[in-house]
Amino acid sequence: xxxxxxxxIKDIRTPLSDADVESLKSGxxxxxxxxxxxxxxxxxxxxxxxxxxxxxxxxxVKGQIIYYTGPSPARPGMVIGSVGPTTGGRMDTYTxxxxxxxxxxxxxxxxxxxxxREAMKRHKAIYFGAVGxxxxxxxxxxxxxxxxxxxxxxxxxxxxxxxxxxPVIVVNDAHGNDLYEEGMKQYAR
Amino acid sequence: MREIHVSTISDAVKKLCVxxxxxxxxxxxxxFDKALKTERSPAGKQVLEMLKENAQLARTQKIPYCQDTGxxxxxxxxxxxxxxxxxxxxxxxxxxVSQGYTEGYLxxxxxxxxxxxxxxxxxxxxxxxxxxxxxADLKLMVMAKGGGCENRSKYKMLTPAAGLERVxxxxxxxxxxxxxxxxxxxxxxxxxxxxxxxxxxxxxxALFRGIGSPNPDPQVDAIEKEVLDKANRLGIxxxxxxxxxxAFAIHxxxxxxxxxxxxxxxxxxCHAHRHKEVTL
Ligand code: SF4
Numbered sequence: 001x002x003x004x005x006x007x008x009i010k011d012i013r014t015p016l017s018d019a020d021v022e023s024l025k026s027g028x029x030x031x032x033x034x035x036x037x038x039x040x041x042x043x044x045x046x047x048x049x050x051x052x053x054x055x056x057x058x059x060x061v062k063g064q065i066i067y068y069t070g071p072s073p074a075r076p077g078m079v080i081g082s083v084g085p086t087t088g089g090r091m092d093t094y095t096x097x098x099x100x101x102x103x104x105x106x107x108x109x110x111x112x113x114x115x116x117r118e119a120m121k122r123h124k125a126i127y128f129g130a131v132g133x134x135x136x137x138x139x140x141x142x143x144x145x146x147x148x149x150x151x152x153x154x155x156x157x158x159x160x161x162x163x164x165x166x167p168v169i170v171v172n173d174a175h176g177n178d179l180y181e182e183g184m185k186q187y188a189r
Numbered sequence: 190m191r192e193i194h195v196s197t198i199s200d201a202v203k204k205l206c207v208x209x210x211x212x213x214x215x216x217x218x219x220x221f222d223k224a225l226k227t228e229r230s231p232a233g234k235q236v237l238e239m240l241k242e243n244a245q246l247a248r249t250q251k252i253p254y255c256q257d258t259g260x261x262x263x264x265x266x267x268x269x270x271x272x273x274x275x276x277x278x279x280x281x282x283x284x285x286v287s288q289g290y291t292e293g294y295l296x297x298x299x300x301x302x303x304x305x306x307x308x309x310x311x312x313x314x315x316x317x318x319x320x321x322x323x324x325a326d327l328k329l330m331v332m333a334k335g336g337g338c339e340n341r342s343k344y345k346m347l348t349p350a351a352g353l354e355r356v357x358x359x360x361x362x363x364x365x366x367x368x369x370x371x372x373x374x375x376x377x378x379x380x381x382x383x384x385x386x387x388x389x390x391x392x393x394x395a396l397f398r399g400i401g402s403p404n405p406d407p408q409v410d411a412i413e414k415e416v417l418d419k420a421n422r423l424g425i426x427x428x429x430x431x432x433x434x435x436a437f438a439i440h441x442x443x444x445x446x447x448x449x450x451x452x453x454x455x456x457x458x459c460h461a462h463r464h465k466e467v468t469l
Contacts, residue, residue, distance in 0.1 A: 072253045072258055072295060073294045075294050081252060081253060082247075082256035082296075083256050086257070086337060087370050110370030110371075129428065131239050132459070133335075135255045136243050136255075137242055154297065154308055155256075155296050180425075180429045183424070183429065183431020184423065184424040184429070186424065187230055187424035187432050
């Protein structure tokens with residue numbers, strides 16, 4: 001569900017539908033409320049290994065958003081530690097298979113490969129950018145954390161985050177636009 | 190001969206690791222403010238403002254500036270009149286890293302083997318470079334080096350015929366290919382000369398100079414400024430969202446080299462430039 005707020009920022013609530021995805025454009029500022037699943041290199045490796053063996057995944061990715069992050073440990077009394085994005089491109093080899101299962105969004109930083117961008121168009125999905133290195137800032141939007149799989153992976157475990165107004169920007173939309181390319185073109189001198 | 194006990198070294202390293210991750214150095218805070226004055230892109234400005242607030246939150250709320258709390262790279266300048274008592278220098282540094290990362294709620298990001306990839310659990314070991322220098326002081330320079338930007342660091346063996354112009358092009362090329370992946374605004378540490386490994390080590394050490402301070406060699410300073418200006422015309426901008434602030438600084442260190450070679454190493458560092466030093 002998406003609502004355009006008075007400040008020009010789009011408020012979205014997870015899970016995402018195809019219509020939600022299609023209404024987002026690269027460069028849109030977005031606040032996400034709902035659930036994000038964290039997964040990075042090691043967790044992706046395990047998820048894809050399960051798919052290859054034809055086994056079920058520990059999370060249902062349909063309509064969901066995966067946040068590429070490995071948080072720092074929470075201090076006592078805090079919900080989570082620092083929790084900014086990691087480089088999305090490292091997940092490129094795994095991503096198309098998750099998009100085929102109905103994954104609707106990813107949050108990371110840095111450019112995605114052509115096959116991922118193609119798969120995002122085909123399966124209707126969004127790649128959001130969160131500000132890399134703003135882990136302390138972003139931690140304030142996380143209200144609840146629960147490990148749902150692969151606890152042995154430590155920071156790389158899959159966590160279910162409940163977020164409120166988590167600030168991101170649309171980098172790649174489902175129409176083939178790319179904020180990085182457009183932004184660079186606009187400001188190159 | 191002056192004696193320094195290993196526990197003094199461990200305590201110092203622990204403190205440096207924790208402080209580096211919570212208190213961004215003033216040179217970086219000044220770099221954010223300076224960039225905010227010239228940045229034309231609204232998205233770029235928002236990113237810079239967010240990073241300023243992030244630094245403030247990290248310091249006051251004791252949440253690490255970035256969740257990737259880095260690989261500890263430690264440069265040691267060991268006075269040759271110092272005797273280290275009670276154990277080994279390397280162990281002392283690693284004990285400090287272990288305590289800093291465990292007690293400081295910092296992320297363990299190091300795997301024991303590049304192949305089996307099992308986490309060591311306490312962010313050890315550090316990468317340690319020791320230089321023996323005159324005197325009876327021990328200087329510890331600690332950097333918490335992020336992985337995303339490190340992955341974009343590059344090396345090229347140029348020919349002497351390629352010369353200075355190709356060196357400049359190569360630095361620029363490294364910044365361009367690092368792009369949004371390495372969390373710009375970036376800092377490029379550059380090592381030119383020496384051998385393969387010497388250039389790489391210099392490229393790391395170059396990052397310890399204060400951002401905004403001139404290179405002591407006026408000729409090299411002019412090269413740094415020229416490349417920085419070109420980098421900021423690429424349009425990549427903060428986080429790669431487009432803008433004028435792609436890099437905060439280019440820092441170059443040089444070393445004599447062989448008549449056949451012109452090695453150039455570029456360490457890509459992100460805005461989470463966490464570095465601290467102390468002299469014991
Ligand atoms: S590149 Fe730097 S700012 Fe970005 S996630 Fe890594 S350590 Fe943090």
